[in-house]
Amino acid sequence: MNAFEELTTHRKIGIETLALLRNLVAQVTRSSTFPPPGGHVAWTDQAVMDHTAKLFLRKNGVGFIFACLLKADDQPSLERLLLAAIRNDLIDEAKSQPIGKLRRRMQTLLGQDDRFVDASELHQGQDAWSLPNSRPIPSYADVQQLLDLSVGIEAAPILSLPRAGRTPRAARESLLSMTHGVLVKLDAALRAQTLAHFLGVRFDLVDPQQVTGFDGGRASSGVEADSAPSDPQAELLAEEFFAELSPLERSLVPILEDSDTIESSFGDLGIQAADALRDRLRVLVGSDAGREALGPLLRMCSTEVHA
Amino acid sequence: MPAGKRLDRCCGCARLRCTHELRRLSSRTHIRTEGPAVVNDQFRRITVDDLLRLASRVSIPDVLHDENTVDPGQLWVARWDTFRELVLVAQADASHPTVVPVTFDDVHELDGPSHVQTSALGDGRAHWAAPRSIPAIALDSLVESNIRVVGTPAPGLADDPRAEELWSSLNVFDAGGNGLLSSRLKDVGTTPSQLAKQLGVSAGQALDLFRGRLVPTPPMADSIAKVLGISPDAVAGLLEAIPAGLRRDLSKRRFRSAVRDRARQWRWSDSAAWRHVAFGTLAMPYRTTGAHTDEDWESRIERYLEVDA
Secondary structure, eight states: OOHHHIIIIIOSOOHHHHHHHHHHHHHHHHTSOOOOOTTOSSOOHHHHHHHHHHHHHSTTTTHHHHHHHHHOSSHHHHHHHHHHHHHHHHHHHHHHSHHHHHHHHHHHHHHTOTTOEEOGGGGTTSOEEEOTTSOSSBOOOOHHHHHHHTTTOOOOOOOOOOSSSSOOHHHHHHHHHHHHHHHHHHOSBEEHHHHHHHHHHHTTOSOGGGSOOOOSOSOOOSSOOOOSOOOHHHHHHHHHHHHHSOHHHHHHGGGTTOHHHHHHHHHHHHHHHHHHHHHHHHHHTTSHHHHHHHHHHHHHHHHHHHO | OOHHHHHHHTTTOHHHHHHHHHHHHHHHHTOOOOOHHHHGGGSOOOOHHHHHHHHHTOOOOOOBSSOOOOOTTOEEEEEETTEEEEEEEEEOOSSOOEEEEEESSOOTTOOGGGEEEETTTEEEEEOTTSOEEOOGGGEEEEEESSOEESSOOOSSOOOOHHHHHHHGGGGGGTOOOOSOHHHHHHHTTOOHHHHHHHHTOOHHHHHHHHTTOSOOOHHHHHHHHHHHTSOHHHHHTTSOOOOHHHHHHHTSGGGHHHHHHHHHHHTOOHHHHHHHHHHHHHHSOOOOSSSOOTTTHHHHHHHHHHHHO
16 A cells, blocks of 8 residues: 555545655655755755644644545655645745855845846756856865854854845945855855855854754753753853964864874864864863853854754 | 764864853863754654644645536636646636635745635635636536635736746647648648548548548548658647637536546547537537527537447
8 A cells, every 4th residue: 555545535634644654755755855854964864854743733733634535635745845835945944044045045135236146057957156357166165164264254243134024224235245255255156155154153144042952862961951051151251262273273173082083084283273273172171161152152153063 | 863963963063062062061161052953952853643644733724526506716726638727716716716725834934915825725825926717627526615814815816927837738728720621631632531531531521621620530630740850749730720709618518528528538638529519519410490690509509428338
């Protein structure tokens, strides 16, 4: 029996339909670049399962499955319809994420500004931006490289950005001058998604709660998860400490105890830097506030590494 | 699985190492850990059983196949040829109700008049920017009546450019032929008797075909297309135009099952069967008393379907 027969004859969602849904979610997510659900860093089996559950649990329930069933004639057409529905849902989900929103905001802002030109043809039709005089080549710079490039580009910090609607003037200036500065240095066409990701990290617009962690499979730490925002003093201290770190040191923080990886990734230079970093961290954890700051600091560093 | 092994499995993941590192640090320094990954420990992993339990709470909605009244606020499944869409009736009409597509796979930031609430399928989105008056005969089954639209749709319905593509498969109903088939056949030097031989039909049928008064079956259309050097779809455009009144009445939902039965029986597309019925009705001798009016098509279609059955 297949899922179509299960749904039409048994008139219920059973094991076949669930298996089909999980396969389709896996198929869509592993062949594209949709961000994994909260709490996951990759589209693992569990992440696929969690997303399938999310399809069931959300406000609309299973309406989309029934809508597909009503339109389907047989198993292949049901699969096609579900696949399209799952993909559409993921697109909307990505659009509703902070980076997706920022990307759409930047599309609007850049589209209205003569300094920037649409360069999607250089990135196989994916949204991309360039400058009129840039070399007509695609740039594959990642967020870390962009962050390194952005050192020295002056832009006022963005203190707040409304969730939707028009971009305030000050924020618009900051976003556009940062984009312009980076594109000048890149001298190539940059994907809109990478640009939004970079701007989100650079201006600290990405909600830390959205930064995903590792998915399950570990024994509970026994520590009560504290969802309340961290102590502002600790955050401040972490920010200060973070600001003083070089990009290399920022990459080292999350893997500090893993000397092998440090050596293989960064060589002797990394080992030396790690030693110095350990000493500085020891000083940091000497105070209560410093110990509190360790959590936010690790989060900042790992966010940057992951970005 | 020991923790070390799990860590190895995900060695590329810096964030995992961050948490791991944090815990190692914390055991040495006795500090309280708080990292993003710890937050997830409070959730239990979701299993297939959980999903089955969730799924068991929902039931598949019943649909009505014999409902003929098309009213505003109804949610229908439209099904015609390869066209499949869930549509909300915005304006009722026995032949050509105006409908808008409704989707249920996009519920992010549902707001305003695009938000529709159904009991069978949950919340959906009505695409008011893509309205279209479609033949009622394309409506297949009624999912739900009186579905609730949150807010009132904007009066000026803007045309969505993507709408054209969505509805394009229903354009067959608009296609009125230009009646040029006989002159085109004459142009390439084909006579009715040659056509009869070529298609393997009787002389009478060939004459009717020649005059554009008989809708060619799909194989016949292929042969004619070859003779004329055009596509089989273009042959339909050379037939006589179907009178507006006949088009209107044959678009009513009450003729759906008869037309679809013929399509199934002959293994034609729905549109081919529909055109066949239209031309059959047109070609059938019909006695009129007094002037021919536009009103009597419905009874003529009924007669034709009775005779043809």
